[in-house]
Amino acid sequence: MFKNNLLNSKIYMVIIMNLSKSRYTLGIRCLKLLWLSLYKPDEVTDSLNENVLKNGNEVGELARGLFGDYKLIDFDLGFESMIEETKKSIGLYSVICEASFNYEGNFASVDILRCLDDGVEIYEVKSSTNIIDLYIDDISYQTWVLKKCGLNVINSYIVYVNNNYVFDGKLDIDKYFVIKRVNELIDLDKVDKNIKLFKKTINSDVEPSCNLNISCHDPYDCNYFDYCIKELPKPCVFDVGWRLSFNKKLKLYNDGIISYNDLINCGGLNDKQRRQVEFYLYDKKPYINKEVIINFMSSLKYPLYFLDFESYQCVIPNIKGTSPYQQICFQYSLHYYLEEDGKLYHKEYLSDNYLGDPMRGLCEQLCKDIPFNSCVLVYNDSFEKTRLKEMASLYLDLSSHLLNIRDNIIDLMPIFSNHDYYVKDMGGSFSIKYVLPSLFPDDESLNYHNLEQVHKGTEATEAYLLLKDLCKDEELKLRKNMLKYCELDTYAMVKIFDKLKDIK
Ligand code: SF4
Known part of the structure; x- marks a missing residue:
């Protein structure tokens, strides 16, 4: 009796792990990554950024309309029912989205399946603006599964975002997407071999002993890197x-x-x-190249402004004249001295045009806040300069003023990126988030961790995109904390500037 129970529980414990297209692509990147994702999911350092997921979903949903009406196989049905629903739909519909298949424990959902008279076409939709090798592996796996299921796959395509597309007020999905046929890049023998290897890997309780390799970083940073270098x-x-x-x-x-x-x-x-x-x-003392720093400081003139923008990226543009993934500025902070050793002033802007164009109001205010020919300090000038150039091309009436601000920008970062001021605690980073605590280790007023709700740029972006959905009280609270965060970014520059000023 006891033996039988034990036997039954043992049988119950043996679960054969199946493959899916996401598991297949993890295996392509690294066998250990595939295994860890199943057996040690809690060891990941960072989960996928919410915005990346949201962008992917939005683009996927938009692409469904590429070929007119379609039948959507609802993901909430669960895989077995999705497969059944797909079987019923083939023959009834010419376009099926999330069409799902299983061949001997190899599952695949096809973003868009086109059913033609003589076979089917597979369309894999990506929210990126180019094709990487991993996408070919992904669609190769799908092609393999469908062929094994007895379908005649005539063509396989990758659908991705055209970053040259400019929104003119009406979204044109035929121009927004690029569709590339990749039949000739598909190697089904390779898929066959990989599937055998990946199945063996995921059905073993032994962690594969893979060395660190280029997949730890390329095409994405692996979330298990900290785990893999822990020794x-x-x-x-x-x-x-x-x-x-x-x-x-x-x-x-x-x-x-x-x-x-x-x-x-x-x-x-x-x-x-x-x-x-x-x-x-x-444990060396700070290195300070006095000559370079004194020269840099003497190149600045008053009134002196300290500027920082916050922005979000919109994968599907909704502002006339913008392109996919263009940075959309919604906030700035501006500290300024009117004269040397004078009083420090502060101005700020945070758009409330959550559903429309936040940049127009921001630019109008910026042109009021920064007079022509003012010296403007930023940290990492390529970001602010590019945004100003983009906005100048959108708002021609403000263009000369915006370009004038851009032309008068001076970058504070090279002092640190060129190592003219180096402190051990910077640890090889010249990001202001490392430079600041290294220069002011005991100043709690400069500690981003002491802020509420918003502590870094990505959180500011998420916060802005959230504002439109909040009740008034929550909106006001979040806006206040967004303003405090951005204010600290420019105040940090002021403090660094003041410290550099003391170098004689
Ligand atoms: S960090 Fe590198 S070795 Fe470790 S699982 Fe990721 S890709 Fe594989």
């Missing part, structure tokens, strides 16, 4: 900043050059990277 010394070669490429770090790692002690004795670092390692190992 390495801290800090290690992967913590070196100053643009040491991942390929180069990987090569050093494979050559056994891993700890900072290993690195200091190898010849593979440039001066800045070496300085980062040396400052850490020998």
